[in-house]
Amino acid sequence: MNMPTSVMRTVFFVSDGTGITAETLGHSLLSQFEGTHYRQVRVPFVDSPEKARDCVQRIQEAGQRDGLRPIVVSTLVSAAAAEALLETDALVLNLFATFIEPLEQELGCKASRTIGQSHGRANxxxxxxxxxxxxxxxxxxxxxxxxxxxxxxxxxxxxxxxxxxxxxxxxxxxxxxxxxxxxxxxxxxxxxxxxxxxxxxxxxxxxxxxxxxxxxxxxxxxxxxxxxxxxxxxxxxxxxxxxxxxxxxxxxxxxxxxxxxxxxxxxxxxxxxxxxxx
Amino acid sequence: MNMPTSVMRTVFFVSDGTGITAETLGHSLLSQFEGTHYRQVRVPFVDSPEKARDCVQRIQEAGQRDGLRPIVVSTLVSAAAAEALLETDALVLNLFATFIEPLEQELGCKASRTIGQSHGRANxxxxxxxxxxxxxxxxxxxxxxxxxxxxxxxxxxxxxxxxxxxxxxxxxxxxxxxxxxxxxxxxxxxxxxxxxxxxxxxxxxxxxxxxxxxxxxxxxxxxxxxxxxxxxxxxxxxxxxxxxxxxxxxxxxxxxxxxxxxxxxxxxxxxxxxxxxx
The missing domain is CATH 3.40.50 (Rossmann fold)
Incomplete structure (x- = not known):
């Protein structure tokens, strides 16, 4: 049986914590596009500029190998790291950058921008x-x-x-x-x-x-x-x-x-x- | 010991599936605002106009009770249901509405808009x-x-x-x-x-x-x-x-x-x- 040839694209889940939120978000969105296949790469604990640069490198290599822009689902909190990701030729969906500002306005206070909070042993x-x-x-x-x-x-x-x-x-x-x-x-x-x-x-x-x-x-x-x-x-x-x-x-x-x-x-x-x- | 009086606001996690994505996403964002307390309400399986209307009602009641606009983190896929939520006096963060369009453009195909995909037994x-x-x-x-x-x-x-x-x-x-x-x-x-x-x-x-x-x-x-x-x-x-x-x-x-x-x-x-x- 011939399988339909389908394009393989790489999806990165990038986080300064465990990557669980980024992955959950990404899976939820991608489950809306049936029949599309992805190579999935989880990059957790991106908590320094060096690790962000390594990650950028991996995204670029994947894009060149696939001949298709990677998709990057990110929950990076650090502005510098998040900006570095934007330098790559990829579709970057950043949860934090998108939603934190309306929340700051609503709550009338600034986000702490502490990394690794979500699945850390806060409590x-x-x-x-x-x-x-x-x-x-x-x-x-x-x-x-x-x-x-x-x-x-x-x-x-x-x-x-x-x-x-x-x-x-x-x-x-x-x-x-x-x-x-x-x-x-x-x-x-x-x-x-x-x-x-x-x-x-x-x-x-x-x-x-x-x-x-x-x-x-x-x-x-x-x-x-x-x-x-x-x-x-x-x-x-x-x-x-x-x-x-x-x-x-x-x-x-x-x-x-x-x-x-x-x-x-x-x-x-x-x-x-x-x-x-x- | 006197605890500082803090305002209690209600956060709704609204989904046509299990609500896990909405909740994970919401916790991740709210963990950035320390010292704020929330009453959390998970509303899963909102898969009909009636259930969406019930949900809108609950959001409005919570807002009146708290004297503060609720925060609604939603992964509703149905356009009609998502629009109904926007009628409430609440801060609505809709994951689907925000990220699905850039993904559709990038992938060059339309999202299936099937509900309950993310944590369903698709596979x-x-x-x-x-x-x-x-x-x-x-x-x-x-x-x-x-x-x-x-x-x-x-x-x-x-x-x-x-x-x-x-x-x-x-x-x-x-x-x-x-x-x-x-x-x-x-x-x-x-x-x-x-x-x-x-x-x-x-x-x-x-x-x-x-x-x-x-x-x-x-x-x-x-x-x-x-x-x-x-x-x-x-x-x-x-x-x-x-x-x-x-x-x-x-x-x-x-x-x-x-x-x-x-x-x-x-x-x-x-x-x-x-x-x-x-």
Whole structure:
């Protein structure tokens, strides 16, 4: 099959900090141009004139190699460094330069222009909250412990391999949310009740469902040709889990076509949970 | 003690998707204005005219309550929804409206204006890579398994509670990087060698160190008044671990004053690791 030849352009994410903001911004914008392919280069910690000059050099080399102007998404705070980038033959989108002035006017004060603020450990309480949430989530993964379930912010339920663990960890790391998770297993369906430990926490439950086709595929990778992975069994478990959640009034969503970020955002909106970090 | 009275202003992060881009961008800009306090409201999934109108209503109410114009950081793609926001008495910073036009000109094509693209599961390979990395990282947390260590992208080492687990999970979830981690324990210092399982993977090792004061504080919370948590012991373990890493040529950083994002970005730069996800 012939693939359409597409032009390869280089995109630089340039920052004096981790580069996360520049990258998030860049991905968000570029996702609007489907079918375009990019070579992505993240350049974090550009916190001196020398590093800015190195970066300018790399941008110029990429432009010459590609025969196309690179795109530069920058969150550089230092005026000197930001200006140096403008000297290159590239499309430069600078978050800071664009938005900081209207904010200064609105707030009636000057930006501190301190570098590396955004994802720095500005607030160590913030850091401690995330670590504590990660520890809690790991200690309450897959129903391993019922202890302190009352300290959880949310408890995810669903059949094995419906996406509970990655979602719980994402909530903990990103937002400092203590997310326990608990599997729904055939024994629960036979008893026709939620696991006993969950009963007092019904208001904190959030369910994940998944399509049988996707579930069988995931389970096949772990235990090929097992009853556990068989399509018929996956279909039965999912059906039973949905009936159980419906009867017990547990809110749930189908994770099949959703990213971890979408699942987390929907959950937080549904359960009315706020981030515990800035 | 009297706290200085400070004006409380409301910041809205408005998006037709998860709101992550708007929030990341907003935090990055606001971190430049220290000492200002904000009430933060995330409004995700604004994907219909009705939801846009609800949002406008909330912005207006907040402005009236605060007696100050709200700040709105928006990534709304729909022109109608974005225009509705401009009707409010607020400072509206719209990422999409600002940067998409120069990008369209540069790329010579129109943005698709599809909503919820940025953190949607546009690419299911991407999703699978992250889940696989999380599973790998959990299976190789705290040295629990030596199996398949050769499949790891990086192996974090350091004394107990130096931040290995949260960093490993962050690398896996955010970038699809398979990060194992392995504790350095008193037995290793007495033998004066790296754990045997790590020897073939020396080029993939990355160390985390921490200040004795911080370590004793973290360990005290877990095992109060233990030898494990005692300042003298923490000082000895850290000193031994640093000597061992220096002798074995393991690159490392001090995590004490760094955020998880900074540790991850530094590690990726040092070990020359790229994200495995878009």
């Amino acid at each position: 160590s309480e913030d850091y401690a909250a995330r670590i504590e949430a990660v520890n809690f989530t790991l200690a309450h993964d897959d129903g391993v412990s019922d202890v302190d379930l009352d300290k959880s912010d949310v408890i995810l339920v669903g059949v094995s391999r419906s996406g509970k663990t990655p979602t719980s960890l994402y909530l903990a790391l990103q937002f400092g949310i203590k997310a326990a998770n608990y599997p729904l297993i055939p024994e629960d369906f036979e008893r026709n009740r939620l696991p006993g430990a969950l009963a007092p926490h019904r208001h904190k439950l959030f369910g994940l469902s998944i399509s049988p086709d996707r579930l069988t595929q995931i389970r096949q990778e772990r235990r090929p040709d097992s009853r556990y992975a068989a399509l018929e069994n996956c279909r039965w478990e999912i059906d039973q889990a949905q009936k159980l959640m419906r009867r017990e009034g547990v809110r749930w969503l189908d994770s099949t076509t959703k990213s971890i970020e979408e699942i987390a955002a929907t959950l937080m909106q549904t359960v009315k949970l706020d981030r515990h970090t800035f | 299911s390979e991407d999703y699978a890579a992250r889940i696989e990395a999380v599973n790998f990282t959990l299976a190789h947390d705290d040295g629990v398994s030596d199996v398949d260590l050769d499949k790891s992208d990086v192996i974090l080492v350091g004394v107990s509670r130096s931040g290995k687990t949260p960093t490993s999970l962050y690398l896996a979830l955010q970038f699809g990087i398979k990060a194992a981690n392995y504790p350095l324990i008193p037995e290793d210092f007495e033998r004066n060698r790296l754990p045997g399982a790590l020897a073939p993977h020396r080029h993939k090792l990355f160390g985390l160190s921490i200040s004795p004061d911080r370590l004793t504080q973290i360990r005290q919370e877990r095992r109060p008044d233990s030898r494990y948590a005692a300042l003298e012991n923490c000082r000895w373990e850290i000193d031994q671990a640093q000597k061992l890493m220096r002798r074995e040529g393991v690159r490392w950083l001090d995590s004490t004053t760094k955020s998880i994002e900074e540790i991850a970005a530094t590690l990726m730069q040092t070990v020359k690791l790229d994200r495995h996800t878009f």
